[in-house]
Amino acid sequence: MQLVAVDYQADNAEELFVQSLRETGFGVLKNHPIQQSMVSGIYESWQGFFDSEDKHQYLYNKGTQDGFFPQSVSEVAKGFTKKDIKEYYHFYPWGQCPSELRPQLEGYYGQATELAKELLGWIEKHSPDEVSKLYNEPLSNMIKDSDQTLLRVLHYPPLQGDEEPDAIRAAAHEDINLITILPAANEPGLQVQAKDGSWLEVPCDFGNLIVNIGDMLQEASGGYFPSTTHRVINPENADMTKSRISLPLFLHPRPDVKLSDRHTAGSYLQERLRELGVI
Numbered sequence: 164m165q166l167v168a169v170d171y172q173a174d175n176a177e178e179l180f181v182q183s184l185r186e187t188g189f190g191v192l193k194n195h196p197i198q199q200s201m202v203s204g205i206y207e208s209w210q211g212f213f214d215s216e217d218k219h220q221y222l223y224n225k226g227t228q229d230g231f232f233p234q235s236v237s238e239v240a241k242g243f244t245k246k247d248i249k250e251y252y253h254f255y256p257w258g259q260c261p262s263e264l265r266p267q268l269e270g271y272y273g274q275a276t277e278l279a280k281e282l283l284g285w286i287e288k289h290s291p292d293e294v295s296k297l298y299n300e301p302l303s304n305m306i307k308d309s310d311q312t313l314l315r316v317l318h319y320p321p322l323q324g325d326e327e328p329d330a331i332r333a334a335a336h337e338d339i340n341l342i343t344i345l346p347a348a349n350e351p352g353l354q355v356q357a358k359d360g361s362w363l364e365v366p367c368d369f370g371n372l373i374v375n376i377g378d379m380l381q382e383a384s385g386g387y388f389p390s391t392t393h394r395v396i397n398p399e400n401a402d403m404t405k406s407r408i409s410l411p412l413f414l415h416p417r418p419d420v421k422l423s424d425r426h427t428a429g430s431y432l433q434e435r436l437r438e439l440g441v442i
């Protein structure tokens with residue numbers, strides 16, 4: 164298995180991209196329409212947010228899940244016991260956000276959601292007929308007017324050296340949602356698990372856009388598109404002193420969207436959040 168960046172502007176971009184999603188659960192795009200200056204601007208201002216004690220004024224709301232999640236409540240991935248070494252902020256356009264940081268996130272959220280709709284169109288168009296007929300509505304329609312799509316600003320702090328031995332920045336997990344759009348972070352560390360169990364680096368050239376399948380699209384496609392396990396490993400030596408910021412956008416369908424005979428997006432999400440221990 165190999166992950167190669169696909170040129171968004173190439174004639175055969177759609178086919179290559181969807182083939183990569185089918186084979187690996189991941190697709191990497193270069194020359195895409197998201198402005199890199201926008202992403203670096205967000206990394207810069209949110210480093211400031213995480214470095215400031217004011218962040219505690221934006222503690223997440225338990226019922227609605229918007230706001231700041233300190234490291235003390237950070238996720239424990241399914242099947243693990245140690246908390247990830249990370250803190251993060253959950254941004255929804257309807258949710259809480261420091262007012263000086265809101266315009267940047269809203270701008271990015273809008274642009275990345277538009278791109279996601281286009282990519283879901285590619286996925287739908289290049290799904291075989293027997294898979295397309297499982298979709299209860301067009302994939303791009305599933306996220307239209309959804310207030311569930313979540314932009315997560317993640318901060319992995321520098322390592323202190325006293326971390327619990329098997330705690331890592333993000334333990335192996337799958338994403339819950341339909342697809343995830345993730346600009347390459349400012350530091351390496353993201354790895355994806357190949358079918359033989361080995362771990363591969365995700366190409367993290369600054370400017371790449373990483374897209375991966377989540378459990379909901381795996382469910383909706385009858386397993387045709389795999390929701391692949393990934394993780395973020397700890398830096399070593401000199402890199403231990405560096406923070407890492409990343410910005411996944413988790414595209415979520417409206418809760419009423421029927422994913423399969425077993426699940427709506429709403430019932431599926433509640434089940435998974437309970438397993439994660441965050442609700």
Ligand SMILES: O=C(O)CCC(=O)C(=O)O
Binds near residue numbers: 338348409
């Ligand atoms: O930080 C990253 O590069 C990936 C984060 C991730 O996989 C997640 O938050 O689900």
Ligand SMILES: [Fe+2]
Binds near residue numbers: 336337338393
């Ligand atoms: Fe993830």
